[in-house]
Amino acid sequence: MDGVFGLQYQRVPHPSYGKAKIPAYDMIRFSINIMRGCFGGCTFCSITEHEGRIIQSRSHESIINEIEDIKEKVPGFTGSISDLGGPTSNMYFLNCNDDEIQSNCRKLSCVYPTICKNLNTDHSPTTELYRKARKVQGIHNVAIASGLRYDLAVRDPEYVKELVTYHVGGYLKIAPEHSEPNTLSKMMKPGMDTYYDFKNMFDRFSREAGKKQYLIPYFIAAHPGCDDEDMLSLSLWLKNNDLKVDQVQTFYPSPMSLATAMYHSEKNPLKQITYKSDRMYIPKQTEQRKAHKTLLRYHDKENWPQLRAKLKEMGRSELIGRGKECLVAEEEAPKRQPGAKAAGHGKAQPAKGYQPVTPQAVKAKKKPSKKNASQKQKPAAKAATGAKARSAQRSRIADRIKQR
Numbered sequence: 001m002d003g004v005f006g007l008q009y010q011r012v013p014h015p016s017y018g019k020a021k022i023p024a025y026d027m028i029r030f031s032i033n034i035m036r037g038c039f040g041g042c043t044f045c046s047i048t049e050h051e052g053r054i055i056q057s058r059s060h061e062s063i064i065n066e067i068e069d070i071k072e073k074v075p076g077f078t079g080s081i082s083d084l085g086g087p088t089s090n091m092y093f094l095n096c097n098d099d100e101i102q103s104n105c106r107k108l109s110c111v112y113p114t115i116c117k118n119l120n121t122d123h124s125p126t127t128e129l130y131r132k133a134r135k136v137q138g139i140h141n142v143a144i145a146s147g148l149r150y151d152l153a154v155r156d157p158e159y160v161k162e163l164v165t166y167h168v169g170g171y172l173k174i175a176p177e178h179s180e181p182n183t184l185s186k187m188m189k190p191g192m193d194t195y196y197d198f199k200n201m202f203d204r205f206s207r208e209a210g211k212k213q214y215l216i217p218y219f220i221a222a223h224p225g226c227d228d229e230d231m232l233s234l235s236l237w238l239k240n241n242d243l244k245v246d247q248v249q250t251f252y253p254s255p256m257s258l259a260t261a262m263y264h265s266e267k268n269p270l271k272q273i274t275y276k277s278d279r280m281y282i283p284k285q286t287e288q289r290k291a292h293k294t295l296l297r298y299h300d301k302e303n304w305p306q307l308r309a310k311l312k313e314m315g316r317s318e319l320i321g322r323g324k325e326c327l328v329a330e331e332e333a334p335k336r337q338p339g340a341k342a343a344g345h346g347k348a349q350p351a352k353g354y355q356p357v358t359p360q361a362v363k364a365k366k367k368p369s370k371k372n373a374s375q376k377q378k379p380a381a382k383a384a385t386g387a388k389a390r391s392a393q394r395s396r397i398a399d400r401i402k403q404r
């Protein structure tokens with residue numbers, strides 16, 4: 001790792017791009033990758049497959065050299081490092097305690113369903129790295145922008161304190177991904193207990209540092225195995241915790257992930273699969289996927305008509321209304337015509353073009369005048385007159401024949 005990252009990179013886009021604006025470059029130009037790999041094994045993610053389950057970490061020296069390199073080479077650098085991270089910001093130098101066990105271990109994750117007893121969870125190399133980075137001359141801020149594995153972080157309160165006190169710029173991204181045990185078990189993510197533990201620690205250390213800071217939790221809608229009930233429970237959890245999330249994603253089957261295998265096979269590969277295995281519930285239809293996202297963004301007024309329809313379909317109409325426990329407000333009554341007054345508060349003004357219906361007008365409509373009546377012959381009378389004329393004509397012709 002150190003050898004690769006120590007090569008003489010120019011740290012600017014290739015000259016063939018000219019002056020084109022490259023959004024990805026803006027994102028990474030002051031950011032440093034400190035490690036590779038992930039042992040989390042979340043089923044919707046394929047980083048473990050791409051980068052391996054065994055963490056490879058760069059040395060402190062190599063990372064500090066890169067900070068110096070950025071200072072010298074990157075145009076526009078003002079002394080702020082935007083990230084010291086990787087696939088997960090706090091897996092730096094964490095690995096299995098025993099190399100032999102690690103090489104023979106076939107578990108999909110070192111942290112699910114619980115943190116393996118063989119896993120080293122000492123965050124002190126990361127804490128030390130942060131301290132060294134802050135001391136580099138000309139550096140006034142080092143942010144941690146990569147996602148954090150909070151179930152690991154709570155094992156090392158000193159690390160959380162260092163992070164919260166010096167490296168959070170008001171907001172910290174974390175990824176519970178869901179609140180419900182059924183769906184979390186399909187994602188291979190920890191339960192919400194560790195989320196609360198971490199939140200308590202985060203709030204305490206922020207308070208002690210005299211900072212107002214917030215957690216930004218990420219969630220996934222329509223993950224394989226997640227039914228409407230789970231999604232509604234997550235929505236209510238968000239409401240109860242006063243969270244209005246903007247950054248949400250609807251599950252999308254991407255290459256190499258286990259959740260994609262669930263999506264296509266409708267079976268659960270986390271269990272042994274036989275021809276008798278139960279089918280998994282997969283929210284595949286566009287309408288279902290939209291509804292799940294709508295539940296996640298319950299606060300967005302644009303979603304309210306769909307949300308009301310979904311709640312009615314689920315038999316949960318009690319969640320529509322103004323009450324504290326409601327998820328969405330009821331539909332507003334149509335607006336009054338300008339100038340109209342509420343009933344019982346004065347005489348309402350007629351709308352433009354309105355013609356009052358008086359008893360005389362009704363009478364006139366029902367009884368046409370005699371003149372009109374004579375002009376207007378009824379169809380039956382008209383038919384009778386025609387028959388009489390035809391009969392008279394026939395008698396006249398018969399008389400003429402007789403005369404001849």
Ligand code: SF4
Nearest residue numbers: 096105110116118119
């Ligand atoms: S034994 Fe535990 S810590 Fe070691 S590789 Fe396996 S799951 Fe990970």
